[in-house]
Each structure stands twice: as C-alpha cells, then as structure tokens.
Amino acid sequence: MNSTVFAPWDDPQAKPLIQFKNVTKRFGGFTAIDNLSLDIFEREFFALLGPSGCGKTTMMRMLAGFEQPSEGTILLSGQDIAPVPPNKRAVNMMFQSYALFPHLNVWDNIAFGLRRDNMPKHDLEDRVEEMLRLTRLEKFARRKPHQISGGQRQRVALARSLAKAPKLLLLDEPLGALDKKLRQDTQFELMDIQEKTGTTFVIVTHDQEEAMTVASRVAVMDQGKLMQVATPDRIYENPNSVYVADFIGDVNIIQGRATSTGEDTYRIDWAEGQPPLTATSANHFSDGQTCHLAIRPEKVTISAERPADAVNAVQGKVHDIAYLGNLSTYYVELSNGIIIKAQTANTRRISRRSFTWEDPVWLSWTATAAVLLAD
C-alpha cells in the first residue's frame, strides 16, 4: 500500500543509511550534542533545523569527519565511521561559504575530487561535463569563481560535491548567501537534482520555510537534543512540544488546566471570567494538569458577531493589524489583556477592510483546530 509513498521511516524492515547511536559531543565543558540517536534513510532529503548554536552544524561536521563524537557511534551503511578520515569517506559536503578554490576555474573545481581518485582522463571529462549540464553551468566552465554570480557559485559548489557520486551529501546552509527570490528558485532546483541523482541529502538550515519546502523529514533541534523528527506537515500540524510549535511558524499559545470531558476531549480552564475552551487530543491529560493550547493564527476565524455554532469563541478588540499583502494578521486583545493572533487571506483586491483598530470582534475555532501540549 505504501509502494507509491516514499516513507522508509515507517517501514520497520528498512535499513537506515546513517545511524547516530547515543552520540555525545563535548567541546571542553560545553556539550554540543547530548546523547542523541537518529536514523536517516537512503534517498531521503533530511533537514536539520534549529537556531544557531543548537548543534546542527556539529552533527554535519561529525558526518563529514571534521569532528569526532566524544561518546557513541555513527554508522554509515552499518559501518562505524569514526576511524575513517574525511578524505576517505564516501560523504561529500557543500560548504556554507561554498569554499570554491579561488585559483581554479569552474571546470577544475568540479574535477578536483575526481582527480584525487585517479579517475581515467576520459571518464573524468565525461563526469565533469555531466555535472556542468546538471547544474546548467556549461557556459561558465572556464571562469574563475570570482567571475561568476552568487547563484552560479552555489551551483558550482553543488556540482563539485556531487561529482564524486557520494552516498551522502551534506549541505551546510546551502542557500544562506542567496537573496530571497533566488533562494526560492534554487530550493526547487535542489529538490529536482536530489531526485535525479537519488543521493541522500542532509541539509542544515536555520530557515524553517526552507526546511519545510525541501525536506522529506525535518529534525528540529535545540541545545544538542532532537525536539521532534517528522515530515514537514506533521511538524507543523502536530508539534509535540511548545518549543516546536513556537519555533515553526506563527502560533498562539494559551496556558490552562485540562479536564477530561469525554474520549480524547478536554475542557480547558484558562482565565478568570473567560468561558472554558474545548479541544481534542490523542495524548492523555489527567484532570487539573497544566497544559498549553497551540492554535495557528490562520485557524482562528475573526467575525463581528459570535458565530452561532462555534465550540470555542472569545471576545476582544482589535489591537493592531499587520497587512502582509496576501494576508492580514489581526492582533486581538482580550479583556484580560491576552493577545491572540488571527489571520485572514486577502482574497479580493482592494476590498474594504472589515475591521479596524478598536473594533470589538469575536474569535472562534473548532475543537480540532488546536493542539493540546503538555509542558
């Protein structure tokens, strides 16, 4: 049944390409990676996402061989890679700064790794040409790195690291140096190339949109630990912690106490003088347990009158409006001072805005719109 969907992580028979087994990495007294275990499968486009200093770059450098784990093992195709130096690993890396050799032209940069393997001249030329075609750089083969644009440099770096047909390609913030428009085009190009070559990609990024766009699975990291590893839609719709919910996208977090009212349904008392809220959750909460209700702003409906059939409805007044072009975000202040964000799509051009500052409004959402999270 799963034959069309690529999801080896759900298949207990699948053998992972990379396994982190209880890996810890310390730099002096600082613990960069804290007892971390993770499986990455062949042909995956895997994203390590987190704020700077969360340990994602250290993970990548351990895979490349520039750092050794302090404890634990890293297996590549079932083999411990700790004793293998970086120049002997079937792993290549695309550097954040691209690290193109300034004294070599594009062609020689791409051929650099192949020459180290003493590849026959003819095969080498074919391979370089193939890489140039793949990254649409044929016209620039004889140029030096400083003679081409940032986007072209990024493609040279990609071609160079793919030329040796590595089992695993590591990409360290590969799009960080590009401007926004170019970045979006390049994201799709990366996905396309990943699919064509069938290489396993591990990408490190701090840009959640980028991770969500390109990756088959995303690992959200914080302080050397994995917070959640899941597909982008699950990360967004079913975050497993307040940290993940807050880190990915925009969210309203309401703290309260849960009381079970039926199967998987809970009543949340959250503020004096406010009606209790209702939410469903597969996770179990004991009565009176502190919980956090996470609601995405686009799932909150804003209206002038209280919607008749609303399960959850609160009243407030418009405190601020952020107009983003395609969307508008309303910051609605409730009577107890809490601010809740509600987002509406601006589907019609120059429509008269329904609400303005200080307007009294109702916010409502369904029982399944929100995610109920423990501490």
Next chain:
Amino acid sequence: MRRAVLIAIPYVWLLALFLVPFFIVLKISLSDIALAIPPYTPTLDLSQGWAGIKEFFSQLDFENFVWLTEDDLYWKAYLSSVKIALIATALTLLVGYPIAYGMARAPEEWRPTLMMLVILPFWTSFLIRVYAWMGILSNEGYLNQFLLWTGIISTPLTILNTQTAVYIGIVYTYLPFMILPIYAALDRLDGSLIEAAEDLGCSRTQAFWLVTIPLSRPGIIAGCFLVMIPVIGEFVIPSLLGGSGTLMIGKVLWEEFFSNRDWPVASAVAVILLLILVIPIVLFQRNQQKQAEAEQ
C-alpha cells in the same frame, strides 16, 4: 607524526640559533678575558668528566658585571641610550602622527599610493638612508649651504656629530615604523564616530582628542614600541651621525668587541641591554596580543 616533524623543524632551528646563543652570551659574560683563542676562559672541557664541569662552574663569576657598575662609562651609556630612545620616540610620534592622520583622511584612491610612498624607504637600505644625512648635515653640507644662501645664518651650524644629528637620523629612519601602525588604526576608524561626536556637541578639536586619539591608541602604542625598542640598541646612527659625545650602548658593545676585543665585557653589556629591553618587549607583545584578540 607528520605534524610533529612540521613543528620540530622551525622549533629546533630557533632553539639552536636563537635561544642557545643567548645562553652562550650569558656564560661568556661570567667568564674572564684571556689572551687565547677564543679570548676568554674558562672553556668547558667535557673530556675531564664531572670534575671538568665543576671546575668550569667554579671559575664563573660576576666580575664583569661588577666592572660595569664601577666604570661610569657603562652607566652613562645605558642611561643615555634610554634617554635618546625616549626623546626620539616622542619626536617620531610628533612627526609621524600628522602624516598618518593626513593619509587616513586623504581621498580613498590616493591611499594605496601614499602607503607605498611610506613603505618604499623601508625597503631601501637603512645604511644608505643614514648616509644620506651625512652630506646634508655636515659643516659644508647642503643644509648649511642653503641657510647661508638665504641669509638666515652667517656662520655654518655644527649639526653632524652632535646629538641633534642622531635625533634627526632616528626620526628619519624609523618614521615608517611609527606611521604604519597608526595609519592602520586610523584607517579602521569609522568616520561616523567623529560625526556622532560632533552631532553630540563636540567641536572638531574636541572630537579629535576625545574620539580619534583614544581609538588610535593601539596604533600609537605599537608604533612607539617599534621605534623605541630597536633604537635603544641602535648602532649605525650614533656611529655615523653622532660624535664622541653621543654615548649609546650599541656603539659601546661594538667597540668593546671589535676594538678592545674584550668578549666577556661585551657579553655582559649585551646581557644588561637585554634585561633593560625585556620590559618593553613584554609590554609590546601584550599590546599586540590584546589587539589580535580584539580583532578576532
């Protein structure tokens, strides 16, 4: 393994040709002069084993250092070297700072050229640059000819072979060492800081004293040390431009060694000179390290 070899080669070279020679100087400074080759005693005779080593050490003494304290020639030479170095450094700073400042304020496209003009003399022979002043400063030299011609003076001034000539020579030859670090500091200085100071009510002069000078201090300190330390031990300038009245320790050491052939005393002079220099050298290294850390 390979790393060990890489470290060892320059390390051993410097140990053998930089550090070990200092210990030899120290040892000879404790020896006595002798009419022999080499002209000092004792020499270490390892063929006699332990007894030879004991004999060797028992003959070492501080006689030469006592001699240095008793003969006031050495005292005066040390003091006057330090005095000349301090005054010359101050003069070089006075001459160098406006030049560095002017360079940093010059239009962007001129700066590489100005920079090259400052560095160019540094690449030309030190000896030749000192020599050039001999022709200018002598009694019948170009300066006196010029001044007589303009009528400012009626009899030639005696400048060559005086302290003044030594100061001129030092300022001239060491000027690039002062200009370059100060220019580097001023060049890095963000122009908007001066504008901010003026915006906050400073006059141009106040902004200079309250912002520019403090921020160029690392460059000033580096420049002063780069001039002062080598000047203390300077030999060429006092011997070509200075007269018999110019006492500098580098010249004394040279004469002790080449004219008097008193190697132990020359070594003792070197040891004391080194002790005098340890303080500024350590301070200089601190300053450089602090700057390097700040830049990282």
Next chain:
Amino acid sequence: MNRLSWFNTVSLTLGFAFLYIPMVILIIFSFNESKLVTVWAGFSTKWYGELMQNQAFLDAAWVTVRVAVFSSTLATILGTMAAYVMVRGGRFFGRTLFSGMIYAPLVMPEVITGLSLLLLFIGIGLDRGILTIVLAHTTFSMCYVSVVVSSRLVTFDRSLEEAALDLGCSPAQAFRLVTLPIIAPAVISGWLLAFTLSLDDLVIASFTSGPSATTLPIKIFSAVRLGVSPEINALSTIMIAVVTVGVITASLVSKRAMVRQRQEEQAAARTE
C-alpha cells in the same frame, strides 16, 4: 572642513618632503663631476664608471647577493612552516616559547643577535664565512616571513582546506594544492622582505662574517666612516633605483590585479 584639509595637505607635503628630499639629493649628487660631493661641478656619470672598476665592491656585491638568495629562500621555507604551526598547529608543548622566539627577533637589537650568533659559531667551531652569514640571516628573517605569512593564514578561509580534505586530499595534498597556491602572494612578499633584510644588514653580517666574505653593507660602512664620497652616492643610487623599480612594479601589478578582479566580480554580479 577647509582648515582641516589645509592642515592635512601641509602635513602630508612636509612629511613626504622630509622622507624623500635626502634621497633625491643623494641621487642628484651621484651625477656630480667634482670629487667634493657638496659642490656641484657639472653633470657626469664618471663615478658609476669608477664603481664598475672597483673589484672590491663588485666582489662584495656578489657575496651579498648569494647570501641574500640562499638565506631568503631558507627563511621562506622555515618561516612558512613556523607560520603554519602557529596558526594551524593547535596546542603543543612549548607553544608560548615558540611564539616568543618568533616575535623576539623582530625587536631584538642587532648587536645582540650578531654577538650571540658569533659566539655560537665560535663555540661549535664553525669557520666564519658565507655559510655563517646565511645561517644568521635565515634565523632573523624567517621571523619576518612567518609574521607576514601568518597574517595571511589567519584570514584564510579554513573551509577551503576542509573542502580539499572532503574531496579526497590527504592533509599534505590539501596544503600543496589549495593552501599554498592561495597564500602564494604572502609567501612571495615574505621572500622579498627576507631578501631585502639580508641585502641591507650591516650589524649581524659584521659579527658573523669572516675575512673571506665581506658583504656590501660592510664595505659601504667602512667607506662612509671616512666621510661622504661620490662613489658611494653612485652605489646608493643604483640600490635605490633597483628597490624603487621593484616596489613600484609590485604595487602596480597587485593594484591592476585587484582592479580587474573587482571589475569581473561586478560584471558577474550583474548577470544574476
């Protein structure tokens, strides 16, 4: 604003006049007919002719050039190694002592360096001659080389070396194929610096040379002690000319390369 630029103009003019007038006078009077250097007696190149006849000067010049070539080459190799160890070597036993030995010769009075090396050579029974001067010059100029090269290595993007390793280079290959070609300009300027330092040195050479090997600065020094001479002016002019042409050429070449690189970068950015 006007007052300030006026001040700057004056200080720059006076400053550069001070730096260059002595050398200009020296050059002008090297073409003086008269034996009396301070009296102009008409244009002549006869002192250059006399210089070319002076076998002692020519011999000394030949010794000096040989010493400079050998010592600067050796100093460049050792200095580059030292710089690499300082910047990339990590921690090792005696690192502080090592960096001290790198920086100390830069400010050490030459009389001390010269004396201590001489005493070493005598102590180990090495005959003074070209070899001893080469060893002495190598020792102090390698420190200058290592300062020049290490300042380049500090700004060197380390990921370039990592990329080379990642693509299959051994550490030695990474140095030869990537690091060295990129830091080559710094290594070359280190060599040039070591070469000129060796060419200029009087004090250390005086201590470490023997009767068999007299260098040009030693010869010049003993001549000028007796006073100003037109022959020395001519010799100085030749030396100044060589250095000036060298420095100006080097700066023009590097400036042109920089301008071209900037233009190409701008052109490349426009294609985006």
